[in-house]
Amino acid sequence: MERIIFHIDVNNAFLSWSALEMLKNGSKIDIRTIAAVVGGDEKKRRGVVLAKSFPAKKAGIVTGEPLYTARKKVDKLFVVQSNKEKYKEYSDKFYKVLCKYTPVIERYSIDECFMDMSGTKMMFGDPVKLAHKIKDEIYQTLGFTVNVGVANSKVCAKMASDFEKPNKVHTLFNSEIKTKLWPLAVDDLFMVGKQSSAKLHELGIKTIGDLAKADKNMLNRYFKSMGNMMHEYANGIDNSQVERPVPKNQGIGHSTTLPQDVDNIVDLKRVLRKLSDMVGVRLRKENKYATVISVQLKNNVFFTYGHQKKIVNPISSNEDIYEIACELLKSMWKGDPIRLVGLRVSDLTDKSYEQISLFEEVGKIEKRDKVQKAVDEINEKYGSNTIKSAALFNNQD
Numbered sequence: 593m594e595r596i597i598f599h600i601d602v603n604n605a606f607l608s609w610s611a612l613e614m615l616k617n618g619s620k621i622d623i624r625t626i627a628a629v630v631g632g633d634e635k636k637r638r639g640v641v642l643a644k645s646f647p648a649k650k651a652g653i654v655t656g657e658p659l660y661t662a663r664k665k666v667d668k669l670f671v672v673q674s675n676k677e678k679y680k681e682y683s684d685k686f687y688k689v690l691c692k693y694t695p696v697i698e699r700y701s702i703d704e705c706f707m708d709m710s711g712t713k714m715m716f717g718d719p720v721k722l723a724h725k726i727k728d729e730i731y732q733t734l735g736f737t738v739n740v741g742v743a744n745s746k747v748c749a750k751m752a753s754d755f756e757k758p759n760k761v762h763t764l765f766n767s768e769i770k771t772k773l774w775p776l777a778v779d780d781l782f783m784v785g786k787q788s789s790a791k792l793h794e795l796g797i798k799t800i801g802d803l804a805k806a807d808k809n810m811l812n813r814y815f816k817s818m819g820n821m822m823h824e825y826a827n828g829i830d831n832s833q834v835e836r837p838v839p840k841n842q843g844i845g846h847s848t849t850l851p852q853d854v855d856n857i858v859d860l861k862r863v864l865r866k867l868s869d870m871v872g873v874r875l876r877k878e879n880k881y882a883t884v885i886s887v888q889l890k891n892n893v894f895f896t897y898g899h900q901k902k903i904v905n906p907i908s909s910n911e912d913i914y915e916i917a918c919e920l921l922k923s924m925w926k927g928d929p930i931r932l933v934g935l936r937v938s939d940l941t942d943k944s945y946e947q948i949s950l951f952e953e954v955g956k957i958e959k960r961d962k963v964q965k966a967v968d969e970i971n972e973k974y975g976s977n978t979i980k981s982a983a984l985f986n987n988q989d
Contacts, residue, residue: 596719597834598707599741600726602686602757606630606643607784608986609682610672627651628670631659659786672984674949679703685734693726698834701896706751706835723761731759747782747830748773755781759830769828771966774801780828781825785893788815788822799801800826818927836902844878845886845936846870853892853929857921860930864917875937881906883939885913887920890932899924906941913937927963942979 602608607630612625623645629831630643641662644653648669653662663669683702690697692717696708709719716722723740730738737759741752744766751773752764764772779789781800791814797803811819824830846867854860864887875882886900899920907913917935938966 593711595744596709596712597718597743597746597749598698598709598723599743599746599753600686600690600705600730601739601741601750601753602703602708603737603739604643604645605682605736607645607672607680609679610643610675610734611683612678613675613678614672619700623670623672626670627653627666627668628672629653629662629890630672630674631662632674633913634696665889682734682736686730686738687732690726690771691773691803693722696834697834698836706749706834720761728761728763729782743828744827745830746832747825748828750782751780764828766828770801773826773828774799776800776806778826778878783818783825783895783926783928784822785891788818791815814828816871821926843884843886843936843938843940844871844874844880844882845934847888847932847934849932850930853931855929857925860921860925860933861918864921864935867933868914868917869910871937872908872913872937875940877909878940879942880940881908881942882913882940883907884937884939885920886934886935886936886938887917888932888936889925889930890934891926892929892931894931895928896932897924900937905915960989 599708604624607624607628610630615622625647627647628643628645629641629648632639632642639659641655641659643718644655644662648666651665653665653669659671663671665937679702683699685890686703687697687699687705689708690705694707694709694712698706700706709716709722712722713719719742723742726860727738727740730736739753739755739757740761740784741749741754741764742761743749743752743764748764750771755762755764756787772861776799778784778797778800781803784792792803793799793816795806795810797806803822806823808823809821811823813819848863848867850863854863882900883904883906884900886898888896888898890896901916901920903916907916913935
């Protein structure tokens with residue numbers, strides 16, 4: 593069965609949704625037609641441009657730059673405060689339309705989704721025609737436009753959706769990689785950031801085709817694990833599955849935006865240690881145990897990715913959560929600078945049990961839970977920092 597993946601990306605989501613909300617509330621200004629941006633909270637680190645109109649883009653404003661520099665480029669820049677609650681409403685409506693066509697949907701971010709449409713041809717017919725139908729339905733019913741990428745893998749579907757915008761459907765099937773993907777600048781390849789791009793140019797690798805034909809050993813010397821991933825993506829290789837989301841009422845999570853980008857695993861582990869402690873305390877307060885651990889990373893170009901692990905023995909201790917979170921970090925981190933780290937536990941249960949081997953200590957989890965609860969009681973009584981993990985003070989952790 594041929595694998596068919598859709599990537600649906602809302603065109604300029606935050607600005608479009610803000611514009612629709614303003615017009616709905618009687619505004620005479622359509623911010624999509626003037627130099628306007630959606631910005632985060634300037635009092636915090638989130639005071640950056642989250643989205644920009646076409647006129648603002650023409651003025652040189654780029655996503656991710658501080659609002660104070662954006663204002664220097666336009667005399668009367670119209671700044672709209674981001675509205676997470678409203679964006680979620682529009683995102684949910686967008687997602688609801690997609691659910692009519694397949695249950696296998698991954699909400700990759702608030703404004704983009706992957707859909708696994710493999711095996712649906714008998715039901716919906718030609719996948720490209722279906723992509724056009726979905727695109728048009730979203731515009732006609734919700735009032736905003738999307739791009740749809742159609743391909744045989746997630747990475748190619750995402751690349752295709754980023755071709756000419758807005759309100760377009762593009763394909764990037766395996767048979768089209770050499771003609772459509774390889775001629776593009778290497779800077780355009782998904783997950784190639786500014787630093788990696790600059791290094792690739794130094795090595796004489798200018799196009800995605802150059803990267804696809806490059807020696808993998810050489811790439812790994814310069815980029816470590818990132819080199820292998822870039823080589824595979826350049827060749828359209830991506831076997832990752834479209835992952836359905838975990839039900840929100842079955843999980844506990846925390847995330848933190850870092851004061852500066854982190855590009856080493858030691859500091860990332862320190863962040864995970866603190867998040868594990870926070871999640872663990874909440875788990876035990878609710879007398880719950882987790883069977884799924886998830887880690888999420890957002891890098892310096894605002895790309896978010898994650899990984900999760902299903903475990904046999906339900907856990908609630910900080911140390912158990914931390915150990916698995918570190919495993920996930922090691923397997924998923926691409927070596928890119930990270931600005932946000934998130935940790936979530938889900939598939940919660942009221943009971944804990946162990947599957948043991950002949951060589952394991954019986955009751956290990958139960959003993960650890962008793963110690964952890966004792967620590968919780970002391971910290972709650974005398975302050976949350978009364979007892980800390982020794983690993984927080986270990987530079988080798």
